[in-house]
Amino acid sequence: MNNPDIIQVRNLGKSFPPMLTIQDLLKLLMNKKKPVKALEDINFQLTAGKILGILGPNGAGKTTLLKCLCNLLIPDQGTILIDQYPADKSSFEIKSLIGFVDNEERSFYWRLSGMQNLEFFAALYGLSPRQTTLRIQELLAVFDINYIHKRFDSYSSGMKRKLSLLRAIIHNPKILLIDELSKSLDFNTSLSLYNFIKQLSLNGTTIILTSHNIPEAENLCDYFMFIDQGKQSALGNLNDLRKQFNMLDASLTDIYTTVIKNV
């Protein structure tokens, strides 16, 4: 409890300009077309070394929230402090502190091998060639990867996903953001990923992940945030949620299905 909060989010809001047809454009000019609200009044703080699971249906705003945290999206309102750095003013510092596993396969150079991709991103994160070699060897051993010298375009979805994780942690970030935790991963890989995440958290890495697999999140996370239609509908550990919704013996799945249905 003595650890300071590594992430603080206050009144975060994010809207996107609407996708416009010609009719929409006319409505917009006449102020009748409103921007699409993706996030509204999100508040939370997280202590170093803890794992927060963000849960919600498709289109709830989970990915948008992660992208705001790692500065890929600029919020319209609210504040984000990452390790005391304000996100809007310290983009460079924040990016060094964060690793982001996105759910997008198209985020690598497909004409390069996995190794060449990792070496490239390691350099952009400021690692020397020697540090990069050591770090890649260390990570390959953990994840039992033997296809790293093959070209990325020959990888399966699961292989790409593993490489995405390796890229996100190559610079030993203080904060790891994972969008859709076990997407495309087989059972064994998922299990080793869970162990790895727990180990990272024990070593002090703060982790925020999104998942559609509620039991998986219940096993892994210290805290949970339910989010739907951009609004935060619950926040706390499992006991907090049980008390909040008066479901004292309920599992996270029971609470989630009740709460999200009610939103």
Added chain:
Amino acid sequence: MFRKINALIKKDFLIESSYKLAFIMNIFSVCASLLIYFFINRLFGNKINAYLEEFGVNYFSYVLLSMAFFSYIGVGIGSFSSRIRLEQLQGTLESLFLTPTKTETIILSMAIWNIVFATLDVLIYFLFGVFLFKINFTNINFLSAFTTLILTIISFSSLGIFSASFVLIYKRGNPTAWLISTLEGVVGGVYFPINVLPGYLQMVAHCLPVTYAIRAIELAVYQNYSVYQLKNELLFLLIFSIILLPLSLKTFKKAIRTACRQGSLTQY
């Protein structure tokens, strides 16, 4: 910063060299375009040569040099936007901006790669020029040619960065690249000297940096003009660079911020 620039250039080299056929085709396309102008020169050379007296060369020598030099101009204008567009389509633009890499570093690495790539093109032109078409480059003033080259690269890279800013926001339909490539092709003096043009088009040509760049390089290479003799052309390019480079970098940063507000970095 050096390590990051090195990594960005190495990545571009590895990707480019994975398309081996494209490199070979490029050599053939340079050769084909030179042959076209070689035969145009044979057909109309005598008529056009009268307009080239101040450069002291025939039409083919003029056009070979301007086309070779145009590689730097064309790559400067087009490649920033096409590279940004490629990163958008590949989905890697967001991954780049996720790393603690300054915009200037990304731009500088692109510029260096552009120069390397254009230099390869220029070498092909010169090899064909010297060994196949027996063009004489011995009269070159290296200092003037180098100064012209540097100022041209800075000027046209600035226009290229503007162009890339449009691509970041509007994805397609880039008016800067269209306007510049159309104007420079028609009135910039690349394919024929501007004194062929009617008076009103010559006035337009005198507002374009490409006109000064091509004239300066032709005179430096074929007529051994010194920096002092090219002061008007070089001064124009210098002013153009001083105004446009900081403005284009500012515009590009603003475009990134706008894309981050709109959430459109990965959209294409």
